[in-house]
Amino acid sequence: MPKVLLLGIETSCDDTATAVVRGGVHVLANVSTNQDAFHAKYGGIVPEIASRRHAALLSAAVDDALSRAGTHLDQLDGIAVTAGPGLIGSLVVGVAAAKALAFATGLPLYAVNHLHGHLFAAFLERDAPPPYPFLALLVSGGHTQLVEVESPTALRIIGRTRDDAAGEAFDKTARLLDLPFPGGPALEALGRTGDPKAFAFPRHRPDPGTLDMSFSGLKTSVRYFLESDTGKDARREDVAASFQAAVVDVLIDRTARALDARDYRAVVLSGGVAANGALQSAFLALGERYRIPAFVPERRFCTDNAAMIAAAAERRGDVARVDPLHLVADPNLPFT
Numbered sequence: 420m421p422k423v424l425l426l427g428i429e430t431s432c433d434d435t436a437t438a439v440v441r442g443g444v445h446v447l448a449n450v451s452t453n454q455d456a457f458h459a460k461y462g463g464i465v466p467e468i469a470s471r472r473h474a475a476l477l478s479a480a481v482d483d484a485l486s487r488a489g490t491h492l493d494q495l496d497g498i499a500v501t502a503g504p505g506l507i508g509s510l511v512v513g514v515a516a517a518k519a520l521a522f523a524t525g526l527p528l529y530a531v532n533h534l535h536g537h538l539f540a541a542f543l544e545r546d547a548p549p550p551y552p553f554l555a556l557l558v559s560g561g562h563t564q565l566v567e568v569e570s571p572t573a574l575r576i577i578g579r580t581r582d583d584a585a586g587e588a589f590d591k592t593a594r595l596l597d598l599p600f601p602g603g604p605a606l607e608a609l610g611r612t613g614d615p616k617a618f619a620f621p622r623h624r625p626d627p628g629t630l631d632m633s634f635s636g637l638k639t640s641v642r643y644f645l646e647s648d649t650g651k652d653a654r655r656e657d658v659a660a661s662f663q664a665a666v667v668d669v670l671i672d673r674t675a676r677a678l679d680a681r682d683y684r685a686v687v688l689s690g691g692v693a694a695n696g697a698l699q700s701a702f703l704a705l706g707e708r709y710r711i712p713a714f715v716p717e718r719r720f721c722t723d724n725a726a727m728i729a730a731a732a733e734r735r736g737d738v739a740r741v742d743p744l745h746l747v748a749d750p751n752l753p754f755t
């Protein structure tokens with residue numbers, strides 16, 4: 420697809436996001452309405468509230484993205500929407516809107532896996548995109564996996580968490596530290612003045628013969644520590660920094676192991692946790708150690724956004740194209 424202009428729609432969780440992207444790279448508009456204020460008092464995302472907010476906001480969010488990009492529906496080349504995985508009530512709002520727009524305009528409709536979106540975020544606003552084959556470390560609120568990317572349409576998961584996602588571990592540990600929702604950024608901010616070596620929390624590698632990871636034991640050990648006599652008096656900043664160091668160590672160790680097993684031309688970091696500064700630094704250092712380029716998306720493209728959905732649709736082209744009458748949102752959409 421040469422320099423196509425795509426509208427992206429992303430409503431898989433709690434961000435109502437729209438974007439206009441040219442050629443899968445140039446972001447003309449990237450609009451996201453954060454619902455944090457509506458979920459904060461519950462300490463987590465309430466699915467019913469999320470879908471109601473999407474229904475209330477999406478139409479205006481589409482208009483907003485088009486007007487910021489200085490374009491109109493009739494100048495687009497297609498519409499890309501997240502079809503899954505995610506919360507079903509949230510997904511159906513975006514999918515229904517995208518189907519209606521595609522049907523009314525006759526524009527092609529592209530169904531995008533949310534996780535493919537995270538991966539292709541690394542291509543946004545880059546002159547030189549990651550060369551294939553590359554290794555991707557995808558770390559988000561619901562997923563943590565290593566992906567071998569042979570081409571835009573040949574992706575294979577080669578390692579994954581056996582229990583909690585890294586983002587989930589950040590969020591749950593943040594709650595133990597009485598930090599506000601969403602926990603990941605709050606925990607990073609607290610840890611900034613802490614000592615990452617203050618406490619040696621465990622680094623779990625569930626099966627050394629695989630590239631799999633585990634984070635639930637780490638979260639539990641922080642909980643037991645905080646309940647212990649030493650933990651009660653520990654500086655919260657040190658606990659946050661030490662927890663974060665343990666997560667980063669596990670992620671970097673598994674990624675290094677994958678890089679040992681095969682020659683990749685690049686290594687790509689993606690997903691909401693990719694916004695974490697300590698992880699970004701360690702990841703860039705890893706690229707230097709293996710002498711391959713390391714790609715980290717801009718922060719605004721790490722957490723959920725619609726630009727990444729348009730980028731993935733552009734890269735995957737006809738493989739992602741679907742009939743607007745038949746697309747169905749799938750909360751468990753498989754990765755392939």
Ligand SMILES: Nc1ncnc2c1ncn2[C@@H]1O[C@H](COP(=O)(O)OP(=O)(O)OP(=O)(O)O)[C@@H](O)[C@H]1O
Pocket residue numbers: 432504505533537558559560561562585586587589590601602603604607690691692693694695696721722723
């Ligand atoms: N600076 C940060 N440090 C650590 N974690 C962070 C940071 N910023 C965001 N996160 C974490 O990233 C997660 C959100 O990422 P993302 O929006 O990609 O997840 P999601 O869309 O809910 O899950 P998925 O993509 O797996 O469906 C949350 O767990 C959040 O705490």
Ligand SMILES: [Mg+2]
Pocket residue numbers: 533537559560690691722723
């Ligand atoms: Mg996400």
